[in-house]
Amino acid sequence: xxxxxxxxxxxxxxxxxxxxxxxxxxxxxxxxxxxxxxxxxxxxxxxxxxxxxxxxxxxxxxxxxxxxxxxxxxxxxxxxxxxxxxxxxxxxxxxxxxxxxxxxxxxxxxxxxxxxxxxxxxxxxxxxxxxxxxxxxxxxxxxxxxxxxxxxxxxxxxxxxxxxxxxxxxxxxxxxxxxxxxxxxxxxxxxxxxxxxxxxxxxxxxxxxxxxxxxxxxxxxxxxxxxxxxxxxxxxxxxxxxxxxxxxxxxxxxxxxxxxxxxxxxxxxxxxxxxxxxxxxxxxxxxxxxxxxxxxxxxxxxxxxxxxxxxxxx
Amino acid sequence: xxxxxxxxxxxxxxxxxxxxxxxxxxxxxxxxxxxxxxxxxxxxxxxxxxxxxxxxxxxxxxxxxxxxxxxxxxxxxxxxxxxxxxxxxxxxxxxxxxxxxxxxxxxxxxxxxxxxxxxxxxxxxxxxxxxxxxxxxxxxxxxxxxxxxxxxxxxxxxxxxxxxxxxxxxxxxxxxxxxxxxxxxxxxxxxxxxxxxxxxxxxxxxxxxxxxxxxxxxxxxxxxxxxxxxxxxxxxxxxxxxxxxxxxxxxxxxxxxxxxxxxxxxxxxxxxxxxxxxxxxxxxxxxxxxxxxxxxxxxxxxxxxxxxxxxxxxxxxxxxx
Numbered sequence: 001x002x003x004x005x006x007x008x009x010x011x012x013x014x015x016x017x018x019x020x021x022x023x024x025x026x027x028x029x030x031x032x033x034x035x036x037x038x039x040x041x042x043x044x045x046x047x048x049x050x051x052x053x054x055x056x057x058x059x060x061x062x063x064x065x066x067x068x069x070x071x072x073x074x075x076x077x078x079x080x081x082x083x084x085x086x087x088x089x090x091x092x093x094x095x096x097x098x099x100x101x102x103x104x105x106x107x108x109x110x111x112x113x114x115x116x117x118x119x120x121x122x123x124x125x126x127x128x129x130x131x132x133x134x135x136x137x138x139x140x141x142x143x144x145x146x147x148x149x150x151x152x153x154x155x156x157x158x159x160x161x162x163x164x165x166x167x168x169x170x171x172x173x174x175x176x177x178x179x180x181x182x183x184x185x186x187x188x189x190x191x192x193x194x195x196x197x198x199x200x201x202x203x204x205x206x207x208x209x210x211x212x213x214x215x216x217x218x219x220x221x222x223x224x225x226x227x228x229x230x231x232x233x234x235x236x237x238x239x240x241x242x243x244x245x246x247x248x249x250x251x252x253x254x255x256x257x258x259x260x261x262x263x264x265x266x267x268x269x270x271x272x273x274x275x276x277x278x279x280x281x282x283x284x285x286x287x288x289x290x291x292x293x294x295x296x297x298x299x300x301x302x303x304x305x306x307x308x309x310x311x312x313x314x
Numbered sequence: 315x316x317x318x319x320x321x322x323x324x325x326x327x328x329x330x331x332x333x334x335x336x337x338x339x340x341x342x343x344x345x346x347x348x349x350x351x352x353x354x355x356x357x358x359x360x361x362x363x364x365x366x367x368x369x370x371x372x373x374x375x376x377x378x379x380x381x382x383x384x385x386x387x388x389x390x391x392x393x394x395x396x397x398x399x400x401x402x403x404x405x406x407x408x409x410x411x412x413x414x415x416x417x418x419x420x421x422x423x424x425x426x427x428x429x430x431x432x433x434x435x436x437x438x439x440x441x442x443x444x445x446x447x448x449x450x451x452x453x454x455x456x457x458x459x460x461x462x463x464x465x466x467x468x469x470x471x472x473x474x475x476x477x478x479x480x481x482x483x484x485x486x487x488x489x490x491x492x493x494x495x496x497x498x499x500x501x502x503x504x505x506x507x508x509x510x511x512x513x514x515x516x517x518x519x520x521x522x523x524x525x526x527x528x529x530x531x532x533x534x535x536x537x538x539x540x541x542x543x544x545x546x547x548x549x550x551x552x553x554x555x556x557x558x559x560x561x562x563x564x565x566x567x568x569x570x571x572x573x574x575x576x577x578x579x580x581x582x583x584x585x586x587x588x589x590x591x592x593x594x595x596x597x598x599x600x601x602x603x604x605x606x607x608x609x610x611x612x613x614x615x616x617x618x619x620x621x622x623x624x625x626x627x628x629x630x631x632x633x634x635x
Contacts, residue, residue, distance in 0.1 A: 090418030100417040107384070108417045115404050118374045119413075122381020122389070129337070129363070129387060152374040159369075311419035312412075312452045314476040 001211065002273050004050040008070070008207055009268055011046040014286040015066035016261055018075050021290050022082060026242045031083045033242040034095050038064015040237035041169055043260040044204035045139065046070045048167055048232070051214035052137065057105045057123055059116045061139040061169060062097060063236070071104040076293035085300040092303040093311060107136075114147025116140065117166075121153045124162035124227075135221040137165040137214075143174025145188050154229065158195040161226035165217045168229070169204060171236035176248040189231035197227050204232030205260030208267065235260065315495055321352045321488040323462035324428075327469040328353065328390070332360050335388060338473060339364045342375055342392025342428075349394065350430055350488050372398045376405035376427055380413055380478075383425040388473055395440045396431035396482055399447065410478040411453035422476035426469070432522055432572050433485035434616035438608035441616065443521070443572045446579050448480045449549040455479040455503060456549040458520045460487070463494045464547055467501030475503070484521035504551030508560070512540030514634045515597070516560040518583055519570040520545050523602075523621060527570055530626035541630055549579060557583065558591045566597035566633055570621050575603035597633050602626060 019037060026033035038045065041063055049058065049070035060067035065078050073089070081088035082096045090098050100108045107123065110116040120138040127134045144150070145168055157164045168188050172179045185191070192199025198220070202213045210232055217228035235258040239246045246252040268274045274282075318326070332338045346357040346367050357365040368375050372393060379391040393399060399406050406427065414421050431443045448456040455477050459465040465483065472479040509524065510531055519527040524545050531541050542560050546553060561567050567587060569580035580601035587599055602621040609616050621629075 088418075090416065090420070093418045094416040098416045098418075100420040102420055108413070108420070110404075110409065111416065112404050112408055115377070115409055118377025118405060119381040119384075119409065121374060122378030122383070123385055124381075125339075125378055126382040126385030126387045129339070129382075130385070149373050149377065152369070152371040153377075155369060156371065156374050156378070312415045314414065314419075314422040 005047070005207060005211060005268065006273055008046040008050040008211070009264060009274065010282050010286070011049070011066060011070040012042040012261060012264060013282050014075070014289065015042040015046065015064060015069050017286045018069070018290050019064060021294065022079070023242050032095070034082060034097070036062045036064070036241055037238035038066055040235035040255065040259060041171065041204070042066040043207050043264045044169060044210050044232045044234050047207035047210040048137070048214045051211050051218050052135070055105065055132065055134045056218070057107050057127070057134065057136040059107050059120050059123070059136065059138040060109055061141055061144070062109060062113070063141065063169070065096065065099070067139060068099050068101060068106050071101065071106050073099065073101040073104055073106055074293070075289065076296045077101070079293050079297045080300060083297050084303050085297050086303055087297065087300045091307050091311060113144040114140070114149045117147065117149040117153035120164055121156050121162065124157055124164040125160070127163050128160070133222050135163040135165060135218055137167055139167045139169060141174065142168060142170040142172065142179045142183060142188060143177070146182060154195045154197070154227065157227040158197045161224055163221040163224070164227045165214070165221055166227060166229045167214070168231045169234045170231055171234045173236050173249070175240045187231060189229055192229040197229060199229045199231070201231050201233065204234035205258065205263060207264050315493040317491055318462055318494050319488065320462045320465050320483070320490050321350065323466040323494050324352050324469055324483060325354070325356070326494075327466040328356060329359070331470055331473045332356070332364065337386065338388045338390065339382070340390045340392070341366050341368050343368060343370055343394045345392050350485065352483070352488065353392070372402035373405050376402040377409055379425040379427065380405065380409045380423060383423045383478070384413065384421040388424045390426045390428060390473065392428045394430070395436070396429035396444055397439050397442045399429060399444055399480070406454070406480070407451050411451050415453055423478045424476045426472045426479045426481050428481045428483060430485050431482045434620065435611065435613040436485070437611040441609040443482065443484070445482055445549050446573055446577065446582075449552070449579060449582065453478065454550065457481045457503065457547070458549060459483070459547065460521050460524045460545050462490070462492045463499070464501055466494055467499045468503070468547065471500045471503060474500070482521070486522045487525070490525070501547065503548045504553050506544050506546045506553035506556035508542060508556065509545045510541065510543040512542040513564055514539045515541045515566040515568060515630055516557065516564045517541050517543045517568050517570060517626070517630070518546060518557060519543065520547070521572070523570040523572050526621065526623045527626050529623045530630065533627055534630055539630065539634060554586055554590065557586070561587060561591045562594045565594060567595065568600040568602065568629055568633060570602045570626055572620055573604060574606050575601060576606050578603050600629060600633055602629050
């Protein structure tokens, strides 16, 4: 667990610094402003992914790029996808929304929110069919949980005891609509009762707690006992998109006060998993890694528009 | 050569491909029973892990096929009625059609969606032949088999292709009988077939409209009018050349389709002829199709709006009589 959390910590720091850099580059027009910021949710995402094995699969949510970073996708590839440069993962077709890295189990994302639930069910059917003990986790937000596909997929995965984990990051906001206006219950995890599967609520700002509930869900899925619905309560520190001033959001100025990253640092220090020197070294390493990625992508050529005609068919 | 029904030919294709490849699975609403008599016996033969019922969840049925296909299986998903393509619109058009594309070609999606279409008496939401929507949408192959032999050969081919195939089975044809070649017989996609040769006019028709066109052609032949009838067999890929070559010979073309007229397959064929064969046409291009209203439940209403053998006979006479 210590090694997994140490890795999660680095992934979260790298994601935060990388996103800050992407935001800066977007604001100056160097790259298109297509990223949906994940600030405030990186700790949760990194800790959840730390509980997976190398062969497990991830269908990620649209908020931030921690998912891919935590699975091992190089940030230069992610930045190249954002910038539509050579060296990315999806050849200009999907930008940051459809980063794909099959060897690392990064399977992709549905651009229509909620489209991923039923894809996840099919992935889980295949994982069960091939019988290698792999699991798939689908990350989604509270807003996406209102799609009918949520029900269709959870019901089916529960019926067939498929190796799937449904991981809801509840930040309380679906773009500009508060969850209190769109969701009838306090806890989305309570819906698990309707499918006869475990539903777990966890503090998404607590990496240790996230890791533990995820570890249990992974074990359950691997053992053939079926899916788990996890709901992590998280903080959306930024707007829905880069430049979103969030006029709809009364707590917009207070969101950063709940930043889980400093909390993660102090918990890791208190637990003796890392020391201050390592914290400083991770910060420096991440910044250097980002500088290298930015240089690589700046030097890379734009993708050829001829690629626009490719990949529709095998 | 064995004589069998269109439904039995599809069943045989499923059996052969499932025997051949353990990663082929078949599922959908009521497939264990098979309400149109197509999938009966498969559940018993291949077991509950490979042939199974699903809930009434069309987005799940198609979406999970995309998920399973991207992981290396070859799922065959059945929609109980072709109209349910719209219930699973996101999964059909945006996922099956685009998942590979938007992930830069990282995946192949070898899946088949079987969709029973057409017919009369089923009501407005259970009667459509929605192939034009599929033909319009990138990333989706589209098969419209008209004979038992093609139903078997095209389905076997569809299961082996690495692209998603929407496979339309016409409900009025399930009981039709004809010869099916013995042994392995894959029908390639993108190759139309000339069902009847003639020089007076080219008819393009498939499935039940092909059957009616062939019957009308018999009557016209008795009057000395020989029409050429082309069955496209697949709409994507679409064999333009066979139609254009025929039009060069006949100088006239009529499309008969069991679907709404506006922007139907016939409209596309007309546009192709305008672009590529106008010098050879010496008659106006003509479409017979359903007027742009839904298909009512009353059988005699459906028969009043879907092109009939008489409509086809009269249509030809108007053009070349």
